[in-house]
Amino acid sequence: MSKLEKQPFSKADGELRYVFLSAFLENNIVLVQAIGICPILAVGITLQNGVVLSVCTAAVLLPSSLFMSLLGERLPAWLRPPIYTVGAALILLGAAIIIDSFISHELYAALYVFLPLTAVNTLISFRAGGFSVNHNPVVALTDALASTMGFSLVICIVSAIREAVALGTLWGKPVKLDIRIPEMALPFAAFLLLGFISALLQWSKSVIVRRTRRKELYK
Amino acid sequence: MQEVNYRLSKFTKKGVSLITAKEPAASRPIVDIAPLSQVTVPLLSASGDSLRSAVKINQTVLQGDLLGLAEPGAGYPVYAPVSGLLVGFREIQHPLLGNVSCAVLNCTIAGSKYNKQDQRSVDKSADYIKLAQTMGIIDELDGMPLAKKLAQWKKINSVCLVADASEQEPYSSSAWSVLNESTAEVEKGLELISLAIQASSRHIAVMQPKANYKKLKSLIKNTDLLQVSGKYPAKLVSGAKNICRVGVQACLALYHAVEYNRPPCNVVVTVTGDAVTNAQNVRVPIGTLVDDVLHFCRLSPRPEYVIIGDAMTGNTINRTDIPIVPGITCIIALKACPRSSVHPCIGCGRCVSACHAGLLPYEIMRRLDNMQYERLASLLAEECDGCGACSYVCPSGLDVAAKVIEAKDAHGNIFLKWGNGDDI
Amino acid sequence: MTYKLAYAPYIRRTERAAKLSADVLIALVPLCIFSAVYYGLRPVLLVLSGLLSALICELFACLLMKRVPTVGDGSAAVTGSIIGFLVSPLSPYWLPAVGAAFAILIVKMPMGGSGRNLFNPAAAGLAAITLLFPKYMFTYPDPGLGIPLPISNEALETVVTQASPASLLMSGGKTLYTPAMLLLGDFPGPIGATAVLILVSCGVFLFARRTISSFIILPYLLVCAVIAAVFPRVLGGQADSIMVELCAGYLLFAGIFLLNDPVTAPRHWLGRIICGVIAGLFVMLMRYFGRFEEGTCFAVLLVNAFSSTFDRLGWYALNYKRIRKRRRNR
Numbered sequence: 001m002s003k004l005e006k007q008p009f010s011k012a013d014g015e016l017r018y019v020f021l022s023a024f025l026e027n028n029i030v031l032v033q034a035i036g037i038c039p040i041l042a043v044g045i046t047l048q049n050g051v052v053l054s055v056c057t058a059a060v061l062l063p064s065s066l067f068m069s070l071l072g073e074r075l076p077a078w079l080r081p082p083i084y085t086v087g088a089a090l091i092l093l094g095a096a097i098i099i100d101s102f103i104s105h106e107l108y109a110a111l112y113v114f115l116p117l118t119a120v121n122t123l124i125s126f127r128a129g130g131f132s133v134n135h136n137p138v139v140a141l142t143d144a145l146a147s148t149m150g151f152s153l154v155i156c157i158v159s160a161i162r163e164a165v166a167l168g169t170l171w172g173k174p175v176k177l178d179i180r181i182p183e184m185a186l187p188f189a190a191f192l193l194l195g196f197i198s199a200l201l202q203w204s205k206s207v208i209v210r211r212t213r214r215k216e217l218y219k
Numbered sequence: 220m221q222e223v224n225y226r227l228s229k230f231t232k233k234g235v236s237l238i239t240a241k242e243p244a245a246s247r248p249i250v251d252i253a254p255l256s257q258v259t260v261p262l263l264s265a266s267g268d269s270l271r272s273a274v275k276i277n278q279t280v281l282q283g284d285l286l287g288l289a290e291p292g293a294g295y296p297v298y299a300p301v302s303g304l305l306v307g308f309r310e311i312q313h314p315l316l317g318n319v320s321c322a323v324l325n326c327t328i329a330g331s332k333y334n335k336q337d338q339r340s341v342d343k344s345a346d347y348i349k350l351a352q353t354m355g356i357i358d359e360l361d362g363m364p365l366a367k368k369l370a371q372w373k374k375i376n377s378v379c380l381v382a383d384a385s386e387q388e389p390y391s392s393s394a395w396s397v398l399n400e401s402t403a404e405v406e407k408g409l410e411l412i413s414l415a416i417q418a419s420s421r422h423i424a425v426m427q428p429k430a431n432y433k434k435l436k437s438l439i440k441n442t443d444l445l446q447v448s449g450k451y452p453a454k455l456v457s458g459a460k461n462i463c464r465v466g467v468q469a470c471l472a473l474y475h476a477v478e479y480n481r482p483p484c485n486v487v488v489t490v491t492g493d494a495v496t497n498a499q500n501v502r503v504p505i506g507t508l509v510d511d512v513l514h515f516c517r518l519s520p521r522p523e524y525v526i527i528g529d530a531m532t533g534n535t536i537n538r539t540d541i542p543i544v545p546g547i548t549c550i551i552a553l554k555a556c557p558r559s560s561v562h563p564c565i566g567c568g569r570c571v572s573a574c575h576a577g578l579l580p581y582e583i584m585r586r587l588d589n590m591q592y593e594r595l596a597s598l599l600a601e602e603c604d605g606c607g608a609c610s611y612v613c614p615s616g617l618d619v620a621a622k623v624i625e626a627k628d629a630h631g632n633i634f635l636k637w638g639n640g641d642d643i
Numbered sequence: 644m645t646y647k648l649a650y651a652p653y654i655r656r657t658e659r660a661a662k663l664s665a666d667v668l669i670a671l672v673p674l675c676i677f678s679a680v681y682y683g684l685r686p687v688l689l690v691l692s693g694l695l696s697a698l699i700c701e702l703f704a705c706l707l708m709k710r711v712p713t714v715g716d717g718s719a720a721v722t723g724s725i726i727g728f729l730v731s732p733l734s735p736y737w738l739p740a741v742g743a744a745f746a747i748l749i750v751k752m753p754m755g756g757s758g759r760n761l762f763n764p765a766a767a768g769l770a771a772i773t774l775l776f777p778k779y780m781f782t783y784p785d786p787g788l789g790i791p792l793p794i795s796n797e798a799l800e801t802v803v804t805q806a807s808p809a810s811l812l813m814s815g816g817k818t819l820y821t822p823a824m825l826l827l828g829d830f831p832g833p834i835g836a837t838a839v840l841i842l843v844s845c846g847v848f849l850f851a852r853r854t855i856s857s858f859i860i861l862p863y864l865l866v867c868a869v870i871a872a873v874f875p876r877v878l879g880g881q882a883d884s885i886m887v888e889l890c891a892g893y894l895l896f897a898g899i900f901l902l903n904d905p906v907t908a909p910r911h912w913l914g915r916i917i918c919g920v921i922a923g924l925f926v927m928l929m930r931y932f933g934r935f936e937e938g939t940c941f942a943v944l945l946v947n948a949f950s951s952t953f954d955r956l957g958w959y960a961l962n963y964k965r966i967r968k969r970r971r972n973r
Contacts, residue, residue, distance in 0.1 A: 531652040535646065562758060565718075570910075618650040
C-alpha cells in the first residue's frame with residue numbers, strides 16, 4: 001500500500017471541519033458508503049438498542065482509530081486487522097460485562113450476537129484499518145468521531161421509527177400513534193427506511209449544490 | 220468458370236425483416252431529367268483533396284471536359300457533366316463531403332464532346348485501374364474511388380467479385396433499374412474489373428421477386444447471379460475467399476470509360492417517399508441540386524423531411540440546394556417521421572436480438588447517457604456498422620443507433636481522456 | 644426552404660411499448676373469466692381493485708413528481724392486475740389495493756418510474772402483502788363446491804376453506820390431487836394461478852406475440868422439475884412430485900408474467916438462461932426451506948437484483964476473445 005503524505009498539522013483547522021462534515025453527512029458511513037448496515041437491520045428495533053450500539057461503536061472505534069493512526073504504519077499490513085480486532089474485542093468484552101451486570105440483562109439478551117459482532121464490523125475495519133493508518137491522530141480521531149456520529153444518527157432515526165410503528169413505544173414509553181405495523185421489526189422494513197433516508201440525503205445534497213451554483217452565477 | 224462454394228449469411232436469428240417500399244419506382248423505367256438551367260459540381264477529388272479549377276470564370280466547357288485538376292498521378296479529376304458556361308464558384312456545406320467548393324455551370328450550350336459512335340476497340344491488356352483513376356470513377360456503394368478499391372483488391376489472392384445490386388434497404392431501386400436496363404454493359408464492366416484484379420470468380424447479387432430474378436437470369440450469360448435472402452442486414456459470406464463488393468453504376472461507368480473513353484457524367488437516383496407524386500428512378504448529371512430532382516418528380520404537399528440515402532442509414536438534410544454526387548443513390552421526401560412517441564427504455568431486449576454485430580445497444584446507450592465512458596470501452600461499440608436495425612425495432616421509439624454511432628465515433632477522444640477502461 | 648432533421652432510420656416497426664403491456668393484459672383476461680366461473684364475481688372485483696389502485700397511485704405519484712403521467716404505457720395496469728390475480732379469492736378487497744399501492748409508490752416510482760425500476764413492482768407488492776398479511780394470502784376456498792363466493796367481506800366466515808397443494812407439499816404426505824384436477828385448475832389456490840392449461844396457452848400466446856422469451860421460462864421450469872424429481876416432497880412417484888410442484892402455488896404464473904417483465908429481465912439470451920436457472924433454484928429453495936408455503940415472489944425479487952449482472956456475464960462470456968483482442972490492440 002502506498003504511503004500517503006501525512007496532513008500538515010497547521011492546516012488542521014479547515015481540514016478538520018471538512019473531514020468531520022464529510023464523514024458525518026456528505027459521505028455518511030451508512031447512507032452513502034453502505035457500511036455497517038447489518039446491526040441496524042437486525043437490532044435497530046428499539047431506540048434503546050440503537051443508543052447502546054452507538055455507544056459501543058464509539059467505545060471501540062475511537063481507541064482503535066487512535067491506535068492505528070499512531071502505530072499503524074509501523075506494523076506490517078497483515079498484522080493490522082488481527083491487532084485492531086483483538087483490541088476491539090477486548091473493549092467489547094468489558095462493555096458486555098457492564099451492560100449485562102450493571103444496566104439490564106434484558107438489553108444484553110436483546111442485543112445478543114450483534115454486540116460482540118461490532119468488533120468485526122466493517123465500520124471498524126474501514127475507518128480504523130483503512131483511513132486512520134494514513135492520517136495523523138487528530139484527523140483520524142475526528143474522522144472516527146464523525147463516523148460514529150453518522151452511524152448513531154442513522155441507527156437512532158431508524159430504530160426510533162421502527163419502535164414507534166412496530167411496538168407503539170419510544171424508549172419503552174407508549175406513544176400515541178394510530179398506525180401499528182408489527183412487521184416493521186423485520187429487516188426488509190429497515191432496508192426500505194434506509195433507502196428512503198439515503199434518497200432524502202442525496203436529494204438535499206443536490207438541492208444545496210444547485211443553490212450554491214445559482215449563488216455563484218448571480219454573484 | 221470456376222465453381223465456388225458460396226453462401227449467404229444464415230443468421231436468421233439476428234437482424235430484422237424490413238418492409239419494402241420499392242414500388243412503384245422499381246418497375247418504372249429510368250427517366251432522364253429535363254434539361255437543367257444550372258448544375259453545381261463539387262470540385263472535390265474522391266480521395267478528399269480539393270481540386271484546382273481547370274476552367275476560368277465565363278469560359279465554356281463541353282460535357283466531358285476536364286473541370287477540376289488533380290495533382291498529377293495522385294488524385295482523381297472531375298469532368299464537366301454537362302456542357303455549359305462556368306459562372307462562378309460556391310462554398311457548400313455538403314452532408315456527405317463536408318465543406319466543399321463547387322463550380323456553377325449554366326447549361327446554355329448543347330452538344331457533347333462524345334457520342335456513341337466513336338467506339339474504341341477494347342484493349343484487354345490496358346491498365347483499367349489507371350483508367351478508373353484518370354476518369355475519376357467513384358463507386359456508389361460507399362463513395363470511395365473505384366481505382367483505390369481495385370488497387371487494394373489486386374493485392375489479395377482469390378477474390379470473389381460481387382456486383383452488389385441487392386439493395387436491402389426499403390426504398391432504393393436504382394441499382395436494380397440500372398442492371399435491368401443495361402444488363403449486358405454492367406456484365407461487361409464487371410468482366411473488365413475482374414480482369415483488372417484477377418478475381419477468381421464474379422457474381423451479381425440481387426434481391427428481387429422470383430419473376431424478376433428469372434428474367435435477369437436468362438439475360439446474364441457469363442456471370443453467376445445470386446439471390447440475396449435473409450434478414451436485414453444480410454451479409455455475403457464465402458468460405459476462404461474475400462468478398463469484394465462493387466456498385467453496379469461503377470461497373471457501368473468503367474465499361475463506358477473503356478468502350479467510349481467517356482468519363483462518368485450521370486448518376487441514377489431513386490426519388491421516392493410519400494411526399495413525391497411521381498416516384499421513379501431518374502438519371503441526373505452529377506451536380507444537379509436535390510431541389511431540382513424533387514421538383515422534377517413533383518413534390519406533392521410540402522414534405523417535412525428530405526433524406527439523402529436510404530431510410531435505414533441515410534441522413535436528413537435541412538436545405539435542398541446541395542448537389543447530387545456519386546454515392547447518393549436514393550432521395551426520399553417524407554411527410555412525417557414514423558415515430559410517434561418516445562418512452563424511456565423498457566429493456567425488452569429487441570435491440571440485442573436485432574444487432575447482427577452481436578453488441579448490446581441498450582447498454583451502450585445507457586452508459587453513454589450516464590457518462591460512464593470507461594465502461595463503454597469493453598462494449599465494442601466500434602464494431603457497429605450503423606445498420607440502424609436497433610432503432611428500427613425499438614418499441615420505445617428511442618434513437619438507439621444514433622447513440623451507438625456516437626459512442627463509436629467518440630471512441631478515439633473520450634477514452635483517451637477517461638482511461639482505457641480496464642475494469643469490467 | 645428548410646426541412647426538419649432527425650436521426651436514421653426513418654422507418655420504424657409499428658410495435659409500441661404499450662403493446663407489450665396490452666398483450667399481457669389480454670392474456671390475463673381468460674384467467675379472470677375462468678376464475679369467475681369457479682368463484683363468482685368476487686375475484687373479478689379483487690383484480691379490479693388492484694388495477695384501479697395501481698393506476699390511481701401511478702397518477703398521483705406522477706403528479707407529485709411533476710411529470711407527464713405514464714399511465715398510458717400500461718405497465719401500472721399490468722402490475723396492479725398481476726397482484727390482484729395472485730391473492731386468494733377470499734382476501735378482502737383492500738388487500739390487492741394495498742399491494743398495488745406498495746408496488747407503485749414504494750418500489751416503482753422512487754426508482755424513477757416506468758422503465759427504470761430495478762425490481763419487479765408486482766413481485767415486490769406481493770412480497771409486502773405476503774409478509775404483512777400471510778393469513779389472508781394463504782387461506783383458499785374450496786373450488787369443488789361450485790357455489791359463488793359472497794360479494795361482501797363480512798359473509799366470508801362461512802366459506803369452506805381447504806388446504807392448497809402448496810401447503811400440502813409443505814406438510815408432506817400424500818397428495819390429494821390427481822393430474823387431471825391439477826391441469827383443469829380444480830384445486831385451491833390464488834385467483835389466476837390455478838388454471839394450468841389456460842396459463843400454458845396464455846404463455847404460448849405471449850410467446851407467439853414475442854412478448855415473452857422462451858430463454859427464461861424453459862430453463863426455469865426445467866430446474867424446478869429436476870429439483871422436484873430429485874427431492875420429492877410427496878409420497879408417490881417422481882412424476883407426481885413434478886406435477887404437483889409445478890402446478891401448486893403460482894410458480895407457473897410467475898414464470899410467465901413476473902420473470903418475463905421486460906424492465907427487470909435480462910436482455911441477452913445467455914443472461915436470460917442464467918436468470919431462468921437461478922430463478923428456478925431460488926424458487927425451489929424458498930419452497931423447501933422458506934417460512935411460507937409459496938415464496939416465488941421473493942425468489943423473483945432476488946433474481947431481479949442480479950439481472951444486469953447476468954446480462955453482462957452472458958455477453959462477456961460470449962465475446963471474451965473479441966474484448967481481449969481489442970485490449971491488446973489498444
